[in-house]
Amino acid sequence: MDLPGGGHDDHAFLASVSITHVQYDEDDVVALVMAYISLLPIFCLAAYAVLVLFQRDAATIVALAGQLANEAINYALKKLVRQPRPVSALKHGGYGMPSSHAQFTGFLTTYTAIALLTRVTWRQTRWKAGVLAGLATAGILVPVSRVYLRYHTAPQAVVGTVVGVGVALLWHVAVARRILPLPLWVRRHPITTFLLIRDITLVPNWLQVSYDLANRLADQHQKTQ
Template identity: 35%
Template sequence: MERIVEKAATDGDILWKPFSLTYVTYIEGDLFGKVLAVASLAPLAIFVSYGTLVVFRRDLCTIFALIGQLLNEVINYALKHTIKDPRPNILGLPHIHYGKYGFPSNHSQFICFFAAFSSLLLLFRLKQNGSQSMKLLRRFYALCCWLLAFIICFGRVYLGQHTTHQVIGGCMIGAAFGSFWFIFLHYGLTPFFPLIASWSICEWLLVRDTTLIPNILFFEYMSARSEGRARSRKHSLKPKSG
C-alpha cells in the first residue's frame, strides 16, 4: 500500500507522506500538517478512554455515553454508504487508504458528537458542586472539547481528507445527535438507572449508578480512607501470637 502511494506521490511536485497507523497524509516538511495529522488520532484516544472508564468505573452514565458514540458511528456508516459522496482526489492519489466515501466526515461527526455530549454533560449534569471555581473549570473543559473539535475538523480539510461540505455535514450531524443523546440520557434513561443497576447481570458485573453522588472522586477517596482506617484498627486489635 505504501509503495502505491509513494509511487503516485512522486508523479506530482508535492510529496505526500502517510502518517503511521492511521494513514493520514501530510505534505513532507509541513510541521503544521503533521500536528493536524497527530490531532486526528484523538478519536482513537477517546475510544480507548471510553473503554478504560467502562472497565474500571462501570458507571451507567459512562456506559450509555459509549453506546451513544457507537450509535453515532453506525449512523455515519449508514449515511456514507447511502449518499456515496466520493472523497477529494489529491493529486490523483488512489483512495484505497482513505476509504471510498467522504460524506459525512467520520472524524468530524465523531468529535462533534463527543464535544456536544461532553459539554452538555459538564454544564448541566455535573453541576452539583456550585463553587465558582468549579463552574469556571467545567466551562473551560467544555471549551477545550470544542477547540479540539475545531482543530480536527479543520485538519480534515487542510490535509485533503474531506471537502468542506463533508466536514460541515459531519459536524452538524454529530453535534445534533450528541445533543439528542444527552437529552435522551438525562431525561429519559437516568430515572431508570436505579432499576437497571439492580438487575442481576449488572450486580454480577458490578455496574453501578453514581448519578446522585455529587463528587464521585471525593466520595471514593473518603470511602477508601474510612475503610482503610477501619481495617487498620481491626488489625491492630488482633491478639499477637507468641
C-alpha cells in the same frame, strides 16, 4: 503476494488499517500536528473502553452506546450520499460525506458538555469552564485537521460536525434522559449486580466522593496495622 512460480513478491502493495493510518507532508510541521489531532477519536475510544471496564458506570455505558450509534449513522450516510473525497486526498477509497472524524468529535464534545452542564457540579467552576473550553477546541481542531490533511472538503467536515451535534442532542433527549438515573429494579437486577454496573448520575461530585472514600478506607486500614 505469491507469484505463479511459487516465489514471493517483496514489493507487493500492503494495505493499512485506515482508522489509525494518517498521511501528511513530512516537510510541513503544521501537518504533523494536525495528524496527531486527527487521531483524537481513536484515543477517545480507548478512553471509553478503559472507563467502561474499570468504572462500570451506567452513564459512560450509555454515552459509549450513543457514540457507536453515531458511527453507524455516519456509515449509513456515507453509503447513501456516496460523495467522494477531495481529488487531492492522500487517502484513496471510501466516501467523504460526512466526515466520520468530525461527526465523532461533534457527538463526543456535545454530549460531554451536556453531561458537565446538567449533572456535574464542581466547587471550583473554573475547572468546568476549562474542560468546556477544551471540548470546544477539540470540536474545532479535529474537523480542521481533516480538511488541512486533505481527507475531506470543508463542507464534508462541517456537515459531519453538525450531524454529530444533532445526534448527541437527540441521544440525550430520547435515550439518556429516559434511562438515567437507572431505576431501582435495574440497579438491583442480578445481571447488573453481577457486572458491577453502578449509577453515579445523582452523585453531585463523584471525583470528590471517590477521593474521600479512598482516603477514609486508607485511614482505616492504616489504623488497623
